[in-house]
Structure formats: C-alpha cells, structure tokens
Amino acid sequence: MTSNLSFILNKPNDVTFEERPIPKLKSPHDVLVAVNYTGICGSDVHYWLHGAIGHFVVKDPMVLGHESAGTVVEVGSEVKTLKKGDRIALEPGYPCRRCGDCLSGRYNLCHEMVFAATPPYDGTLTGFWVAPFDFCYKLPENVSLQEGALIEPLAVAVHITKQARIQPGNSVVVMGAGPVGLLCAAVAKAFGATKVVSVDIVQSKLDFAKSFAATHTYLSQRVSPEENAKQLIAAADLGAGADVVIDASGAEPSIQASLHVVRMGGTYVQGGMGKADINFPIMALCLKEVTARGSFRYGSGDYKLAIELVAAGKVDVKALVNGIVPFKNAEEAFKKVKEGEVIKILIAGPNEKVEGALDTHVDEAKFQAEAAKKDGGCC
Numbered sequence: 001m002t003s004n005l006s007f008i009l010n011k012p013n014d015v016t017f018e019e020r021p022i023p024k025l026k027s028p029h030d031v032l033v034a035v036n037y038t039g040i041c042g043s044d045v046h047y048w049l050h051g052a053i054g055h056f057v058v059k060d061p062m063v064l065g066h067e068s069a070g071t072v073v074e075v076g077s078e079v080k081t082l083k084k085g086d087r088i089a090l091e092p093g094y095p096c097r098r099c100g101d102c103l104s105g106r107y108n109l110c111h112e113m114v115f116a117a118t119p120p121y122d123g124t125l126t127g128f129w130v131a132p133f134d135f136c137y138k139l140p141e142n143v144s145l146q147e148g149a150l151i152e153p154l155a156v157a158v159h160i161t162k163q164a165r166i167q168p169g170n171s172v173v174v175m176g177a178g179p180v181g182l183l184c185a186a187v188a189k190a191f192g193a194t195k196v197v198s199v200d201i202v203q204s205k206l207d208f209a210k211s212f213a214a215t216h217t218y219l220s221q222r223v224s225p226e227e228n229a230k231q232l233i234a235a236a237d238l239g240a241g242a243d244v245v246i247d248a249s250g251a252e253p254s255i256q257a258s259l260h261v262v263r264m265g266g267t268y269v270q271g272g273m274g275k276a277d278i279n280f281p282i283m284a285l286c287l288k289e290v291t292a293r294g295s296f297r298y299g300s301g302d303y304k305l306a307i308e309l310v311a312a313g314k315v316d317v318k319a320l321v322n323g324i325v326p327f328k329n330a331e332e333a334f335k336k337v338k339e340g341e342v343i344k345i346l347i348a349g350p351n352e353k354v355e356g357a358l359d360t361h362v363d364e365a366k367f368q369a370e371a372a373k374k375d376g377g378c379c
C-alpha cells in the first residue's frame, strides 16, 4: 500500500482527509520516510479547535501532527548514515543552519525555522514525509516505532530539564502532570534528582504520576499562591523549598506558586505555554536570587539523549500510551484527547495495520465542556 492520505485542518473544527502526491526528495541529503505512528500534541488540538496559536494562524489548509516515527523508504545520494528500512524518530523542525542562533548551537531559536504543523507548514499526519537525514534518528533495536513517536515530547522534556541544570540529590517540583510534566519528572529522576514532586489539579493524573516517576505528589489547592506553596512544601517535606521548580502547566496559579516553592538561590524553568501575559511574583524572584530560564522545543543533543533514555530503560514512554487508532479515526482521536481521559493516543500511518484499536467513543457532553473552556495560550 502506498497511500499518502493526509489529515488536513481547513479551518477551526473542519478537518478532511485528502490523498496527496507522495513528496519528492528536495536535496541529496534528504530521506523519504513512511510515517508509522504519530502522537497528538496539545498544540495540534489547539490548532484544530481555534485555528491559531498566538501569531501562528492557519490561513490555508494545513496537515496536522508533528510527533512521529517512521521507516526510511528512499535515501538521497549524499545520505551515508541511513538506509532503506531503517526505523527512525522524526525531529519535525528544520532550522536555516546559517544564522547566529544556529551557529551558536541553539538552533531551536532560529527565526527561519520550518516546523511541522506550525502554519504555514504542513505536518506529519500523512503517509510519507521528506526530511533532512540528520533530523532523522535511527531507533535502537530495543526501541519500538510506537516509542519512537514519543521521542518528540520526551525531547521537549529533556530540553526543559537540561535548562534546570539539575545536580545529583536535588529536589525537583514539576507543576502539571500532563505528558510533558510526566516526562520532565522522569527525566529529572534520570538526571539524579532524588525527590521529584508532581503537582496537578486532577487527582487521577497524580495517581498516574506516582506510578510513573514522581516520589511525591501534591493536589494543588484553590488558595493563595503563598498558601499553596506552604502546603506543598510541607506535604513533600521540602524544608526551605525545592532546589528546582519546573512549570509544565502554563497555568497562572501554578506559575505564581512556583516562585514561592523554589528555595533561596534555586532554579525555575518555564516550560508550560499558557496565557501570554500573567501576574508574576517578581519580588520573590529578586529577593531569592532565583535563576529563571525559559525553554522552547529542543536543540542540539536533545533527541539523541531522549532516545538513549528510552533505550536504557530510564524513561518508560510506552506507559503513557493509552492506545492506537487507525488513520481514518484521527478526528475521533483528537476529540478523545480533548475530552481529557487519556494521556497519549497514537494515530497509525495510513499504510499501517492496527490490531486491537483503542475505542474512540467520546463522551460528547464532556468533550463540548472541555472544548468550550477558554485557554488563552498555546495548548
């Protein structure tokens, strides 16, 4: 089968399937990849429902998806390190390689970045994908293609957690126990943190976090940020505060509490993308001499490390996967993610057979209620 069926967002809430021509290699350094599995990111769901994230606006039909793994089916004449049949994780953003940011090793900040499913660029929910060979990472024997599709969000978590400069024995609080927060908790542990506290507003997410990587959990309360921080510090026995706090929620109350949870001289990393502007406890940042860093996507070495963490059994990404759906059920899978009952669903490529597909029945009332919630920012 050689279908290049693609899952296309026309405008908010309007998706279609379209058989598109199989793309051709654009350079001798490119490879053609048959896409096997694709995960759904909050940003895909956000584009589907709202048609925009900040200044990225879907003006023309756009293929969704950017969390993919696939199999190499053709290699360009200059490709030396990959061959037909290799299984790879796809890094979905291609920088210019020439600007100051690229040359300084921070290519994720490149202004010319071409990123899958960020308008105007098509994404990977399609049959075949052309990529530069050096943005395709060969999967070791013991890493499956399904795990390969989880390397993208794991690379996000690797980048966020690297920004935190974790030292062995550190205490780390991770705000948000969605896929990114869960993966940050696991990476923090792999980096040597001995206490990892997952925080969320949903108890079931915390129950999963405890079974996944967290040593402690805390159910965030509807109290002032200072009081919430005090209760969190007490509940997790954090003494003078956490060495590191990572926000992977994007939620204003969580960000505010974070600055009261971090210890004097500690580190805070902003990974979550919520509202663009919030009230921020800047005095705490100043008086505590907190080191604060942002984190955006992933850069040099992050995909490689993400794959190594999975191969070494340090991060069990498959534990996050609730199930796989056939390509034709992509829209139902998006609804299921928005409904909020699953962590990760994988969509099989259009040429992939799926056995024991996940039941995509959606509680329509629950979906509508979640979809109607105003979430100002990215995902």
Ligand SMILES: NC(=O)c1ccc[n+]([C@@H]2O[C@H](COP(=O)([O-])OP(=O)(O)OC[C@H]3O[C@@H](n4cnc5c(N)ncnc54)[C@H](O)[C@@H]3O)[C@@H](O)[C@H]2O)c1
Pocket: 041, 042, 156, 175, 176, 177, 178, 179, 180, 181, 199, 200, 201, 202, 205, 220, 248, 249, 250, 251, 252, 253, 254, 270, 271, 272, 273, 274, 295, 296, 297, 298, 378, 379
């Ligand atoms: N920095 C990057 O490059 C990058 C890349 C991908 C995703 N993100 C962002 O990371 C965040 C997490 O992504 P995700 O896919 O896990 O999203 P998600 O929506 O699945 O997870 C967010 C979690 O935060 C929880 N939450 C909401 N309010 C909270 C509060 N007040 N305190 C604690 N927890 C709270 C939610 O219940 C949810 O479990 C999102 O904001 C997303 O936009 C950033």
Ligand SMILES: OC[C@H](O)C(O)[C@@H](O)CO
Pocket: 041, 043, 115, 117, 118, 152, 153, 156, 297, 378
């Ligand atoms: O994982 C990468 C993120 O989902 C993307 O940056 C997204 O926000 C689209 O641009």
